[in-house]
Amino acid sequence: MFSPTNDFATFVEHWSQLYDFNSNWESNYYKHIKIDKPFTHNDIMELFEWQSQAGLGKIRSAAIKDKIYPHLDYINDMKFEESLDLDVFNEKFKDVAAVSRTFVLHLIKPEVYPLYDQNVHIAYNFIHGIEMDLYDYPTKNETRLKFYFKKLVPFISANKGNIPMKKIDEALNTFGQLIKRNPKLKI
Template sequence: MNLITFTQTEDFSQFVEVWSQFYDYNSPWEPNYNKHIKIGKPFTHNDIIKLFEWENQAGLGRIRAGAIKDKIYPEIDYVNDMKFEESIDINEYNNKFITVPAVSRTFLLHIIKPEVYPLYDLNVHIAYNFIHDIDSKLHPFPVRPEDKIKFYFRKLMPFIESVRGNYSLKKVDEALNSFGQLIKRNPKFKI
């Protein structure tokens, strides 16, 4: 059995402390996050692109950059308004960005409210499955956008909120992401 049990927030705290050490803080894309997250300030179009480059850990290419310009730029006033609202109406948000891929939609939520909405990608999904002793072959990273959104809101967010303690969601992601990368590279890894 490879279940990691978090009986207290302190247990997850140790997980975050250990696994966040393996996060690649030297990535050439890492400065984009801190420079462009702009907590308390409106985003520019450039901030949005630079943050998506950080998420992708690479340049976006013409097609992805074009999709961001077509699907997110026209809503930059809405995005900036949501930064200053107490909460986001998720149904309205999902309807407004229905054509944006699910992981990009959750990423956009994160950059709007980085202390409310966690990051979500394949590595985080793999880490979540491992922590919960879920066979990733039986429950892989969802293909359908609505399944990704459902997993994000019904499973990932409640889990992280229940164990994160005082850590920023970025720090939690660094640990989950690093751990997920290890599992992805070593599927037979056991603790």
């Protein structure tokens, strides 16, 4: 469906159509991501529930309250700014795990910063012909953040055009899930 010589828009159109829109959690994204309104604590919690596609449990909920909620004013301020200083952002959220940190970045600028998880990582590597054991998904925050900022964000920025980021996220997530379930797959 996609190779460096093929059309990214075609890849996104095809794979985003296979995304599971019937998930019990999908409505949380659209209900709370509103670009024109500040986030509330409830918005943040329900968006994290959407991200995990499940209840968060006491430990993860407590971490969000301890590490994300204190920066809600900053998150809302940056949401309405033209640009975002990544050094300041990363300093404020230095104690937040990479996937949660990049998720907060996506919440602030959902058309600029993609979602990132194991499925997206697998999809990126497959698209780029990078051999990867499914257990090679980086576990260290620094490695995940380096991948996100040095590889994933530039790749998507270079290919995005007018495609909505949510559609790109849906395509990469769906494609990564397929590869994860069928690691020997050749497309």
